[in-house]
Amino acid sequence: MILSLISLAALMLGGVLVVLTKGAPVWSARAGVASAVAGCVCGCIAGFQALVGGRTESLEIPWSVPGGALHLALDPLSAVFLIPITGLGALCAIYGAAYFQGHRDAKGVALSWFHYNLLVASMIGVVLARNALLFLVAWETMALASFFLVSFEHGKATVRTAGWIYLIACHLGTAFLLALFAILGERAGSLDFAAMAQSGAALPASVSRWAFVLALLGFGTKAGYIPVHVWLPEAHPAAPSHVSALMSGVMIKTGIYGLLRMLACLGAPAPWWGWCLLGTGLVSGILGVLFALAQHDIKRLLAYHSVENIGIITIGLGVGCIGLSYGAQGVAVLGFAGALLHVLNHAVFKGLLFLGAGAVLHGAGTGDIDHLGGLLKRMPVTGVTFLIGSAAICGLPPLNGFVSEFLIYLGAFQGVASSPGVVVAACVAAIAGLALIGGLAAACFTKAFGVIFLGEPRSEHAVHPHPASRGMRVPMLALAAVCVLIGLSAPVVAPGLANAVAGAMNTPPGAARAGLNAAVSPLAWVVGVSAAGLALILVLAALRKRLLAARTVGAAGTWDCGYVRPTARMQYTASSFAQPVLDVFPLARGTRYRQVQPAGVLPAPVSFSTETKDLFRNRFYEPFFKRTAEVLSWFRRAQHGRVQLYVLYLALALIVLLVFGLK
Amino acid sequence: MNVLSLTTLLLPFVCAPALLGIINKTKAFFAGRKGVPVLQAYFELWKLLHKGAVYSRTTTWVFRAGPMIGLACVMLAAALAPFGGVRSAIAFPCDLILFAYLFGVMRFVTVLAALDTGSSFEGMGASREVAFSALAEPALLVGLAAVARLTGSCSLSDMFQGLSLGTYLHAGPVLVLVGGALLIVFLTENARIPVDDPNTHLELTMIHEVMVLDHSGPDFAFILYGAALKLWVLGSLLIHVVAPVRTGHAGLDIAAALCAMAGLGVLVGIIESCMARLRLVRVPRLLMGAVVLSALAFVLLLR
Amino acid sequence: MNTSIDIIMLVLIVTNLLLLGFSQLKSCIRTVACQGIALGVLSLLVNEDGFTVWSVVMSGVVIGLKGVIFPRLLLGALRETNARHEVEPYIGHMASTLAGFAALAASAWLCSRLPAFPGRVTPLVAPVAFFMVFVGLFVIVSRKKAISQILGYLVMENGMYVFGVVILREMPLLVDLAVLLDAFAAVLVMGVAVYHINRAFDHMDVDQLDTLKG
Structure with missing residues (x-):
């Protein structure tokens, strides 16, 4: 437990350090990378210890937020997720340092390390949290940090679109989770996972049914189940490669983790x-x-x-x-x-x-x-x-x-x-x-x-x-x-x-x-x-070497069926x-x-290309959101951008409430 | 490992190329020709092993490693497959998955070696190969799962030891359906008519043959030998399901299985003499049929 | 006896799936002919009294009609019409085969919910009968050519026949005769209709008949 806390602390401190030293971007980036690697190594060791030892260590500190508690625990199930998060986190940080070498936007790069550290720390937080409120805080931090990383190259329009799609998908997913935790928390009388698991065995089927559906939708959005996967093929290509690796390799798995954790709370x-x-x-x-x-x-x-x-x-x-x-x-x-x-x-x-x-x-x-x-x-x-x-x-x-x-x-x-x-x-x-x-x-x-x-x-x-x-x-x-x-x-x-x-x-x-x-x-x-x-392969290789040793081994062009001028463009x-x-x-x-078909005796250059867009995005989400926007645009009439009108709305609302209260 | 296992382990390595000979002899008989000798495949292997090689300048080590890895995989698969009801040299629970995936590795390296040449013909063959095998794989595994359900075990050796001609009395339809599915898989995986024509000379219509156009010398010998072994190994699965002769005497069982293999060779020869290859767009339908046959066998078992 | 009936049932299932998978009308007609022959053999097999004169005659009539005459008629109609001999489905062949498999699973599930039939011979018969009716319906709905519709109708009728033969063994003759007569009339009428549609419009796509309305 101590090690995982050190890991969290290292990541967060590193993040803070990056922001403090952002005047010297090169040093700031180095600090970010070093703290990320150090934190991840500590976390990884902690994960292995927990997985092999099979013990559960926990830490509980009261938190002034109602219903919340800083309840962290590391058990073998968390460890299975903690190991790849930290392991891949460290390697991606090393890779990222080299990947960004000589990047024009040095300040942007430095700041991206703040988000990177925050992302890794929040993922660790997600798998360690044992309180629904704490879990949601970590979950949302993870979403925001990765949103900023996805929009790293925000100069490009496609990247901005990808970022927005990702942010919206994340929040819709979180909405389901809020409902889920509200239902389970109300039954258990506490937002602590342990209490939820205890009351889980006695959940009536009508409640556990809906809780399961909510968990599947909420965590499934993060995990990327079809048909709620649409953000994935947009966001992953937009992010810098080491971030894509981290998001695709481990961040979407937090959805699987959440699903497993909640299944244990549903009886x-x-x-x-x-x-x-x-x-x-x-x-x-x-x-x-x-x-x-x-x-x-x-x-x-x-x-x-x-x-x-x-x-x-x-x-x-x-x-x-x-x-x-x-x-x-x-x-x-x-x-x-x-x-x-x-x-x-x-x-x-x-x-x-x-x-x-x-x-x-x-x-x-x-x-x-x-x-x-x-x-x-x-x-x-x-x-x-x-x-x-x-x-x-x-x-x-x-x-x-x-x-x-x-x-x-x-x-x-x-x-x-x-x-x-x-x-x-x-x-x-x-x-x-x-x-x-x-x-x-x-x-x-x-x-x-x-x-x-x-x-x-x-x-x-x-x-x-x-x-x-x-x-x-x-x-x-x-x-x-x-x-x-x-x-x-x-x-x-x-x-x-x-x-x-x-x-x-x-x-x-x-x-x-x-x-x-x-x-x-x-x-x-x-x-x-x-x-x-x-x-066997080695034996065959030796055999082949021996057979060819005494023979002529020639080099030629690939067999082209007699066509004399093959070009690289002809390849499949x-x-x-x-x-x-x-x-x-x-x-x-x-x-x-x-396609542009060849035509005439001396055809002009022709072309052929294919493009496959996401079926669900094209056929379902885009029409759905378009229709929703049409319906909701009716409300825009009430919005003119004039302060006077807004003040009037406020006053009217207050008066209506007053009348309603006096009655 | 006893003497019997050792015998059945060595049988495919020795006899596999002869099966090709039987097929070709049958085809020649139907065409009214004398045909090449039954042992022609051995002669060809011998000749190729003693030739030099020519490599395309485009290729890399992937092209050279492909045939060796492919042959090693199919040799291991041969060691996993039982013959004539005798336990195979290597048998463990769920070895059938490894068996199926070894063919997957073989396909993977063959396809990559084909793409390594940069030839559009070989790319074409490779793309067809992966498309068809993606459908053949579920047919094979579901068919084997039906046999596993029937015999209550999931190691190839135990499964096929659990079958006998008596199984036909209570589960005949299942065996027939799985046999049908495995026959289609067998013909597809070994690039025989009606899926692919091993005798065609037009690169545009080939599947397997076109992928190995650029290989020569010992590499090509490895490929030919690997193909013969694959024919034998998948064929032995098929005859175990369709003709599970169990006399109680291992020697007789092996002899019966050898006869069944020869019969399979004749059957393939007859199919190739009587049928034309299907149009490429129809092949997936045939494979879908194999999947459905396997699944039907399962439905019969569930009742 | 039960194993042989099971094998006939299997033949029926496989012919149905083939019917869904084939793209040539000729192969489809032949498949349905095979199904007819299998039904004739079936009616011989289920007879408890063994091979009586009546049962042999009956199965001979079934084989003759369903296995020879109907297919001949349809093949003749196909030859007369110079249209393309492709099935032209609304739903692709692969998807049709999968749908067929789903129909089989659905009928198995349905029959597990139904009360046991009194004269049921093997557990496979009732689902297969349902399955054939479903496939017949599916073929009628999902294919363009009029001949496919006749085939679909025949398959549905075959399904009814399986029910009749196996479940109503007490009065098979009457039912059989009535059903056969019905089918015969239907095939004749539709065969003539196809011939005339083709003569009048140079094709036999049913979906183009809606241009006649109004």
């Missing part, structure tokens, strides 16, 4: 909650990856992938809840464990991918996939780490993404093999959904990696990119190493989650430990097979690569085609 889950979570997960996962496939901007693509991964996490939670409510304990443990591990894993590989995207953006000056190509030769470190991240996010063995998906699969197959009817139906839905998502994710990341890093440069941008500086390379290498490490140490990592899983399920840790121990042997086999695979582009998949799923068809 035993009703069966339909699990179905609801599973359905939400499947829809978010499948549509998320389909939308991602249709994108040509690398950061937008990654943002939609966060929606997909949140979907996978929620599929795990759904399987877990269904297992819990039908009494299939083993299924439940594996479902929750898979979801929690995926929270951690997604932070690692999505952080890595966003940092890689930032390096590409920084180096080549464009994030448009169709203008890139051949970067693996020019930016080898970025390329290799991006490849590792891509393989991990596709859930390929032996990397970390596979481990968490494997746990969910393990739970689902356990349910399939030995459970009564209803659980089986849920498990099969989860299996089919995960398999489909996996296949589509592979399509998406072969597209992203293949088109950006392989082949020949498609435009001038990609011919001479600046290579990433060392400060940018080190965090990427570290994250790539973590991807491999978690994958290869899976049999140790999985049982380590037992305490957190027990916390999420609101059960004593014994059952969780037993359930996870059952997964150790398959995981050990997986690691063994992976090791055998690596050995991202849009053409994704087209067959998107044709299969007409749901995602919102693609607009713009």
Whole structure:
């Protein structure tokens, strides 16, 4: 607990220091980065201690705000979220320092470190807070700090729009949370989470039903469930890359954390909650990856992938809840464990991918996939780490993404093999959904990696990119190493989650430990097979080397079917690569085609381009808000901007109230 | 690991290329030709292993690593798959997930190696491959899940040991449906007619063949051998579901499974002789059909 | 006996899904013909007395009508009309197949809620009958060509027939004859109608008939 407090203090002090020294922007930025790294390292150590030790430490200080108390606690469930927040927070800070090196707007950069420190501190606050009021304060601080970071380049109109969409979405989400806490607090007689959890068991179904819906909507907006995901693909690309990494990697997970924390306060889950979570997960996962496939901007693509991964996490939670409510304990443990591990894993590989995207953006000056190509030769470190991240996010063995998906699969197959009817139906839905998502994710990341890093440069941008500086390379290498490490140490990592899983399920840790121990042997086999695979690859490589040693090895152009003047523009582009998949799923068809057809004997230059806007934004939110604005514009008649009139309104209102009171 | 497991472990590595020979012989028979020898694939592998290689100047190490990683993956998958009801060399709970994902890794590296050449033809093949396999994967896993439900275990070896011809008496329809789904997956994943034509010479219509256009020498030998192994391994899943012969004597079971494999080769040959490939836009419908068949098998089990 | 009935039910399910997935009218007609033959075999199988003369004649009539004559008629009508032989659905083939699967799940759920039928042979029969009616309706609603509508009608009728054969075994003959006659008249009338629509307008898209109003 002490360490996590030190961490909070370091971050806040660093923030204050940044503001105080803003006259010397370079030093101010250094102070910001240093305090962020120091605070994060302390927090990370505290998280590991809590997760491994399995103890809950808490601290309660009275607060003069009515209903509020400075009640902080660190238990294993919080620790699962604290570790990625602080770990990624430190690495992104190091990366950001290098990313901003030589930026024109030195003062803006310095100030952004204040917001960065505030963002990390508020995220830590969210996972530590045990009082609803304190939680909401941290939650809103997080939203505001990230809003300022998103609008870092506020000179651009698109960035400003993205910022506003994000701010509005955040506040709508918070409105649901306010209602939720009001309902639960009223029942419990206190805004303390512990009191809420105590009264949760006795909640009547009519109350817990609505509380669940409110929690799903409120936290789901932050997590980015479809259809409340619209802010995500706008805000993440607008922010500087290390901030996108932090937001996409860990900030949206606070939504998952909140959902889990509140589930523990609502008593035993009703069966339909699990179905609801599973359905939400499947829809978010499948549509998320389909939308991602249709994108040509690398950061937008990654943002939609966060929606997909949140979907996978929620599929795990759904399987877990269904297992819990039908009494299939083993299924439940594996479902929750898979979801929690995926929270951690997604932070690692999505952080890595966003940092890689930032390096590409920084180096080549464009994030448009169709203008890139051949970067693996020019930016080898970025390329290799991006490849590792891509393989991990596709859930390929032996990397970390596979481990968490494997746990969910393990739970689902356990349910399939030995459970009564209803659980089986849920498990099969989860299996089919995960398999489909996996296949589509592979399509998406072969597209992203293949088109950006392989082949020949498609435009001038990609011919001479600046290579990433060392400060940018080190965090990427570290994250790539973590991807491999978690994958290869899976049999140790999985049982380590037992305490957190027990916390999420609101059960004593014994059952969780037993359930996870059952997964150790398959995981050990997986690691063994992976090791055998690596050995096999080495053997094959040696064989190939030996065979080629005595032969001629030539170099030539790529086979071009006899066409004599191939150009780089002829390569398959991202849009053409994704087209067959998107044709299969007409749901995602919102693609607009713009083309200029060749005409005449000597055709003028022709062009073809596609653009896929968000289906929900186009078809639902924009018409909805437009109509709302039309309706509400009626009130504008009362608003003329003249002070005299406003004074008149005030006076009238007072008189009416007076009359009303006297009556 | 006993002698039997070792035998069944080695069988695919030795026999897989012969299966290609059987298919080609059947096709030649239907076309009224004499056809290439059954062992032609071995000769080709031998020839390729002793050739030099030519690499495109566009390519990087990804292109060179692709065939090796792909072959390693399919070799591991072969070690995971049981044969003739004998436990495989590697068997653990839920090994079928690793089995399916090893093919995923193989596809991932093959597609990246294809994109590494910068050729639009190879990009075209790669894009089709990922589109079709995204649908084949749910069909495979749901079909296997149906078998897992039927036998109450989720390790490939236990699942297939739990099946026998007697299973047809109480769950015949399930086996037939899963068999149908797995047949479609088998044909898709191995790039056979009606999804892809291994004999076509037009780059525009190829899927798998066009992705490996630029590979040569030992790399291409790895790819060919990997493809033969994949054909064998996925075929062995199929024959386990459709023809689970269990006599109680392991030698007889293995012999029966070998006969069934040969029969599968003949069946593929017949399909390729009697059918044309589907139009590309129809392939997803076929795969959707496979998913629905697997799901139907499951519905029958739930009742 | 139950396994063989189950296999027939499976054939019915698969033919229905194929009907939803096929894009060529010719393949659709053939699929429905297969369904007719399966129904003929079914009526033979459910007979408790074994193979009596009546049952064999009855199933022969069913196979002849549903498996041979109707398809012949429809294929003839298709040949006469020189229109494109594509189904032209309002709802895509993939989505239709998925909808078919959903209909199957829905009918299974529906039948689990209904009281048990007295003469039910296997648990699969009632859901399949419902499923066929749903698919028939779906085909009628979601396809443009008049021939598809006839096919949809036939499939619905097949569904009724499954009900009749399996559940009302006491008086099968009467029901069968009535149903068959009904279907025969309907197919004849619609076949002629298709022929005339085509003759008059050079196509057989039902959705373009609304230009006639007013």
